[in-house]
Amino acid sequence: MSKLRVLLTIDEASLGGGQMHVLLLTKYLDRENFEVEIATEQTGWLVDEVRKLGTIVHPISIANKLSWKxxxxxxxxxxxxxxxxxxxxxGTAGFxxxxVSIGLTDRPMMLHTYHGLHYLHILxxxxxxxxxxxxxxxxxxxxRFLLKYTDRIICVCQSDYDxxxxxxxxxxxxxxxVYNGIEIERFATPLDRDIARRRFGFGASEFIFGNVGRLHTQKGHEYLLRAxxxxxxxxxxxxxxxxELRYESIGLADELKIERRVMFLGARSDIYEFLSAIDVFVLPSLWEGQPIALLEALAIGKPCIASAVDGIPEIITNGVNGYLVPPRNIEALTQAMDRAIDRPQPLTPFFGSSDCGSARFVAQQMATEIGNLYRVGRKSA
Structure with a gap:
């Protein structure tokens, strides 16, 4: 049986959760059955990473508006x-x-993954x-219109599906x-704490709260800084x-007079090292799909505080393997952070427990499930 030729597409190649998902799917799809290629913008983190795997990249132009180009x-x-x-x-690549596929005479099987339904969230x-x-x-x-021309929709969590x-x-x-997967074996053993801390300039005895997320309204940095x-x-x-909110966030830290205690480290790919260096991970998002950074923090064994929104309660059970707080609730977030300082140890480990269903969040499992959807879809076409 010949291999199925698969094209994975995403509009931006910069480092992010969707791009990490595409990279891991590229890496772990069964190469005996699938020949994987990528279509995205010409340059960026994702392009560099998939080329290291020997994957073909097709540079394409995708605009966030109607564009003949x-x-x-x-x-x-x-x-x-x-x-x-x-x-x-x-959304942009999916659109x-x-x-364009609608007018093709020999149309491929079309799948679309929702990494959170962002446009449904209004403030x-x-x-x-x-x-x-x-x-x-x-x-x-x-x-709704494009659904007619989509063979399979994939959601990364139950809340997105609903x-x-x-x-x-x-x-x-x-x-x-199909839940997001991560390379759990990579995060199972943290880097030596002192080595990791020196990399980021953290003091050996400092208590460090860490956050990973683009500086956008969705990620709730305003509430994190105020808490x-x-x-x-x-x-x-x-x-x-x-x-887009980088300078606004820096300005808020100045306004709150905490600029000496807050470090804006910019976009980085050394998340394993960063998570090894911090004491507690905090994710105060206003909405989410299923955040990969949170899965990685849990895998590395860090205590986690996160908003009780969308796919997050499917990962964290409050008081069991982390702390959940209402979104936009500064007082609740402050109390949870204060509690974490008193007890900077993880609760029940999320990964490695036989009864928590954590196997579904393994990158290889994610790729296997999606590969099965490819095969079933092609057989029924």
């Missing part, structure tokens, strides 16, 4: 190459690839609230849940990530 770029890709399966990740009282409402309606209509079905951008008959400012101790906060 984007249409031509993807049309040319489909004209020049025949793929058995096209698997899209993220363009599925749209009342914010600037542009009406625009957010309009965008939500438009994007839902677009995804929401996608409820708003009719997915249907139970062709929608599956941290209320702590009556000498702890420090280290934030890995970059984004």
């Amino acid at each position: 984007s249409y031509q770029s993807i049309r040319q890709l489909f004209s020049s190459h025949k793929f058995d399966i096209v698997h899209t990740h993220g 363009w690839m599925r749209l 009342p009282g914010t600037i542009g609230f009406i625009f957010q409402l309009i965008k939500r309606v438009i994007f839902r209509l677009i995804d 929401r996608a079905v409820a708003v009719k951008v997915a249907h139970p008959t062709n929608t599956s849940i 941290f400012a209320k702590l009556n101790n000498s702890a420090r906060l280290a934030i890995v990530g970059d984004g």
Whole structure:
């Protein structure tokens, strides 16, 4: 039996959860059955990483708006190459690839993964609230239309599945849940704490709260900074990530007079080393799909504090293997961080416990489940 030619597509190649998912899928899909290629922007972290695996990368132009250049770029890709399966990740790639595929005479099997349904989340009282409402309606209509031309929808957590079905951008008959996976064996043994701390300039006796996430409204950094400012101790906060709210976040730290205790480390790929160096991981997101950084922090054995939103309670049980707090609740977040300082040890380990179902979060398992969906879909086509 010949290999199935699979094209994985995502709009941006910068480091992020969706890109990490695509990288691990590329790495662990069964190479005896699948020939994997990538379509994304020309340069970026993902491009560098998949090329290390010997994977072909097709540079394409994907715009976040209607663009003839984007249409031509993807049309040319489909004209020049025949793929058995096209698997899209993220709203922009999902829109363009599925749209262009409609007119193909020999259409590949089309799959789309929702890494969180971001456009469904609206923040009342914010600037542009009406625009957010309009965008939500438009994007839902677009995804409902494209669902007709999608062979399989994949959601990375149960909450995304429930929401996608409820708003009719997915249907139970062709929608599956495949949890995000990580390379657990890589995180099972932390790097030596002193070595890791020297790498980031942390003092040996300092108590460090750590956060990983792009500086965007979704990740709740404003609430993290305000909660941290209320702590009556000498702890420090280290934030890995970059984004549109970088300067606003730095300004807020100055305003709260905590700028000497907060470190903005920018976008980095050495997350294993960072998690080895910190004491407690904090993720105060306003919404999520299923955050990979949280899975990695749990795998490395760090106490975790996170918002009780979307896919996070599917990972953390409050008081059992971590602490859950309501989103946007500064007081609750402060109390949880204060409690973690008094008890900076993980609770029940999430990974390695036979009854917690943690095997579903292994990268190899994720790739196996998705590979099975590819095979079943091709047989029924």
